[in-house]
Amino acid sequence: MTTVLHRPPTAPEPLARRASAANPRRARGGRRRGPGVGVVLALAFLVFLGVAAAWPSLLQTHDPLEITPDLLAPPSAEHWLGTDENGRDTYSRIVGGAREAVLLGFGAVTLSLVGGSLLGVLAGLGNRLVETVVMRFVDIGLAFPEMLLALVVIAVSGRGARNALIAIGIAGIPTFARLVRAQTLTIRRSSYVESARGLGLTERAVVLRHVLPNAVRPVLVLATIGVGTASVAGAGLSFIGLGEAPPAPSWGVMLSTARNFLANSLWGALFPGLAITLLVVSVTVVGRRLQRGTGAAR
Amino acid sequence: MSELAAGRRARSALTTARSSAARPLGRTAARVLGAVGVLWGAATITYAAVYLTPGDPAYAVLGGPDANPTPEALAAVREQYGLDRPWWVQYLAFLGGAVTGDFGESYQRRLPVTTVIAEQAGATVQLAVAAGALAVVLAVVWALLTANRRRAVRGTASVVDLTLASLPGFWLGILLLSVFSYRLGWLPAIGNEGLASLVLPTLTLALPLAAVLAQVVRNVAEETFEQPFVISARARGLSDTAVRLVHVLRHSLISLTTMAGYLVAGLLGGAVITETLYSRQGLGRTLLSAVSTKDMPLVVGLVVLSAAVYVLVNLVVDLLYPLIDPRLGRQA
Numbered sequence: 001m002t003t004v005l006h007r008p009p010t011a012p013e014p015l016a017r018r019a020s021a022a023n024p025r026r027a028r029g030g031r032r033r034g035p036g037v038g039v040v041l042a043l044a045f046l047v048f049l050g051v052a053a054a055w056p057s058l059l060q061t062h063d064p065l066e067i068t069p070d071l072l073a074p075p076s077a078e079h080w081l082g083t084d085e086n087g088r089d090t091y092s093r094i095v096g097g098a099r100e101a102v103l104l105g106f107g108a109v110t111l112s113l114v115g116g117s118l119l120g121v122l123a124g125l126g127n128r129l130v131e132t133v134v135m136r137f138v139d140i141g142l143a144f145p146e147m148l149l150a151l152v153v154i155a156v157s158g159r160g161a162r163n164a165l166i167a168i169g170i171a172g173i174p175t176f177a178r179l180v181r182a183q184t185l186t187i188r189r190s191s192y193v194e195s196a197r198g199l200g201l202t203e204r205a206v207v208l209r210h211v212l213p214n215a216v217r218p219v220l221v222l223a224t225i226g227v228g229t230a231s232v233a234g235a236g237l238s239f240i241g242l243g244e245a246p247p248a249p250s251w252g253v254m255l256s257t258a259r260n261f262l263a264n265s266l267w268g269a270l271f272p273g274l275a276i277t278l279l280v281v282s283v284t285v286v287g288r289r290l291q292r293g294t295g296a297a298r
Numbered sequence: 299m300s301e302l303a304a305g306r307r308a309r310s311a312l313t314t315a316r317s318s319a320a321r322p323l324g325r326t327a328a329r330v331l332g333a334v335g336v337l338w339g340a341a342t343i344t345y346a347a348v349y350l351t352p353g354d355p356a357y358a359v360l361g362g363p364d365a366n367p368t369p370e371a372l373a374a375v376r377e378q379y380g381l382d383r384p385w386w387v388q389y390l391a392f393l394g395g396a397v398t399g400d401f402g403e404s405y406q407r408r409l410p411v412t413t414v415i416a417e418q419a420g421a422t423v424q425l426a427v428a429a430g431a432l433a434v435v436l437a438v439v440w441a442l443l444t445a446n447r448r449r450a451v452r453g454t455a456s457v458v459d460l461t462l463a464s465l466p467g468f469w470l471g472i473l474l475l476s477v478f479s480y481r482l483g484w485l486p487a488i489g490n491e492g493l494a495s496l497v498l499p500t501l502t503l504a505l506p507l508a509a510v511l512a513q514v515v516r517n518v519a520e521e522t523f524e525q526p527f528v529i530s531a532r533a534r535g536l537s538d539t540a541v542r543l544v545h546v547l548r549h550s551l552i553s554l555t556t557m558a559g560y561l562v563a564g565l566l567g568g569a570v571i572t573e574t575l576y577s578r579q580g581l582g583r584t585l586l587s588a589v590s591t592k593d594m595p596l597v598v599g600l601v602v603l604s605a606a607v608y609v610l611v612n613l614v615v616d617l618l619y620p621l622i623d624p625r626l627g628r629q630a
Contacts, residue, residue, distance in 0.1 A: 139332075140339035143605045147567025148585075152344060155589040155597045156351045232466045239468045240574045240586055252468075259472055259575065262487075266476045273469030280464035 039289050042282035049279060052098035062089035064096035064249040072265040082267035085257065090268060094275050096249030100238075101279060104165050105231035111169025112230075113223050116176020117216050123177070124184025124215070125207060135181070141174030150233065154242050161234075161250075164243035168233045172226065176219060183215040221290045228283035235276050251276050326617060333613040338393075340605040341598075345392055348594045355381055358592045359405045379403070392598075401599035406591050411599035414584065421490050422580035425572070426565040428496060429503035433561065436504065437511035438550060442542050445519035455516070462509030467568050471502035471575045488577040499576050503568045510564075511557055518553035522546045552622050559612040566604050 052059050061080065068087035075082045081090040123134040141149065146168075153167035187193060188211065196206050237243035238252025246253050251272040258268035349355075356375045360367040367375075376382045379402070380391065395401060401411035444455035478498060479487035486495045522528055528545050536544070569582030577583075581600060588596035 136335075136339065139336050140343060143336045143340040143609050144601070145563035145566045145604060145608055147563075147570060148601055148604050151570070151585060151589050152347060152597070152601055155592065155594070156347050159590070228464065232464075235466060236468060236571050240571060242586075242589065255468060255472060259475070262472065262476050263480050266473075266480075269469070269472045269476065273466060273472065276466050276469060277461070277464050280466075281460060284460060284464060 036289075038285050042285040045278055045282045046286065049098045049102055052095045053102040054099075056096050056099065059095045060089075060092040062092040064088060064093040065247060072261060072268065074265070074267055081271045082265070084254065084268045085261050090254075090271055093249040093254060094251065094272055097251045097254065097272065097275070100161060100244055100248070100250050101231045101235065101276070104161070104168070104234035105227040105279070105283075107165045108168040108172065108230040108234065109223050109226045111166065112172030112176050112226070113216075113219070115169070115173040116178075117180050117212070117219070119173065119177035120180025120182075121184050121207070121212055121215060123181045124188060125211065134177075138174045138177045138181075142178070144171075146171040146175075147233070147236075150237070151242075154237070159242045159245075161238075161244040161248075164234050164237040167237070168230050171233075172230070176223070179219050179222070180215050183218060184211060187211050187214050221287060224290060225284050225287035228280035228287075231279055232276060329613060329616060333609050337602075337606055337609050340609070341393070341396055341602045342389075344598050344601050344605075345389065348598055349385075349388070351592075351594075355379070355405070355594060358594065396602060401602070402595040404588075404593055404596045406588070406593045406596070411595050414596060415581065415599060415603060418579055418581050418584045421578060422569050422573070422582060424496065425499055425503065425578070425580065426569060428500040429507070429568075430561055430565055432500055432504040433508040433511060434554065436508040437515050438547070438554070440508070441512045441515035441519055441550065442547060445516045445542075445546070446523045456513075459509045459513050459516075462505055463513065465506050465509075467502055467506055468571050468575055470505060471498065471572060474498050474501055475575075490579050495576075495578070499572050499578060502575070503565065503572050507561060507564045507568070511554065511561070514557055515550045515554060519546050519550050522549045525549070555615055555619060555622060558615045559608065562608055562611045566608065 048059075056064075066088060068083065068089075070079065070083050070087045072085055073079055073083040073087075079089050079091065081094065084090055084093070119134050119138060123131045123138070126134065144152070149171040150164075150167040153170050154163055157163045157166065193206060193210050196210050201209070234243055235250075235252035235255070238250045239256045241256070244250035244253055246257065254272040255269055258265075258272070261268060356372045356379075357367070359375045359379065360371060373382075380388060383391075392402070399412055403409065404411055404414050407414055440455070444451055446452075447455075475487055475498060478485045485497050487498075489495050523541075523546065528541055531541055531545055566582075569580060570586055571582070572578070573580040573583040574586055581603075585597065585600045587593070588600065
């Protein structure tokens, strides 16, 4: 889960920036025209998932819970992606599991982003005492590898899909808080914030209209990429039995049951994992594109 | 307190605009103190979260919410585990114990937490060291082979990186299992017996981590190619291969130290899923079962131990980095 940003937390940045500015090839690579095939495919897959999450019955060919005698079947015209150990249609179950994956990814990242932004802005703008207290908590949060922090939350709150979402969301808060604080510190001293103050705007208006949006926007782009890793984390929790419970169609649960039937058939395990992987790849491709487009953070 | 604050501030000097003018020795002491403070906070928060959970721990000892113990049994358990004492006495006892490495007794195993950890640690350390080493070697080799090459090579490499980095470890593991255990029958599917049983878990854990590391190493390597010392090495007539092996390799290894914390976090978190997938013994699977059965002393012990390892690694990297790359020492 630490892969949220796919970047080292303490990269030697000044060196890196100087060097890449002097590298003409990289600069040219950064200015591409049009969205490219990869981005279009990624968006198409994300739209498919969005529809599957909102109206699963629109895309399903079978009832995802319907048990048939056709056990562990390979892909066929009747069952596009085969069937599982109870003869349930794998394709329809993957479509059914999209809601959990999408809700979990977006829900958890939203929670991290909102919590992290509140703490980050508070630390960036507050007086020394507030900053010290908030950042000490953030430091302590960062002392846990994210997966373990999520497990602690589940140990306390119990298992289940909703608790898994909350656990992953909380685990991401410290990272976002640190990023937003760094942004806030820069913006607080920027000329446009000073001009806004000079024009006589109240402190509240300055914070709400200028500091908050500008501190959060670059982090928002990084959050897109975080959606993918959050869904993987959620699927991982379901896989080890702490998230969504069977028989609900959930990618993690499907993989964990399919693992027991590997000796007979790979099909049940192949496609749910492929769906997760495609989700992560798509989100990352789109996120990186956004990052380049806006020239965003870090 | 102010010393602690100064320590944390110095610690983040690399990432924030603030700089500390403290002398190197004072800064080291402050950072160590800061790490100790963070660890204390982490232990306290874990303890508080776990023990403020609704539900009487005495029930967890006696077999979970479905058990129907007698009031006498409950009272006996409360007394045995000190659950009848005021919360602050329990907390102080916990802290005192934690400092001396005593985290109480596991509710399920009825053994000291440290004994359970000691018994399980070997398997996890084995797996983590193997996977960490493999991830680093793969990342460096792959990144140095592909850095600063033709556009097509770099494009392919980055697609491979992205795909591998996006693979959920548990799915990768299932695919490996399916091919190497069930189809080919080369390697065992479960257990801890022998080196053969270590191969698949190691690959499962290492490959996605290697892909993320490779992305970073390649970026650094490509920037290194523009550095004056590389240009001067080229001017001296060194071949491309020699430049890669001597100068770029060394520079990339340095950049990799900043990723040590990321790597350790990935290994610790990944161990939970990997050990479960392969039914291996180890700390990860022990933690999962402790979480499932609400075996709180074991959860707290394992989580505090992991946080300690993670904080320690980050501290060492923090302290070593300016020594390895003197330019950063001067900047901070």
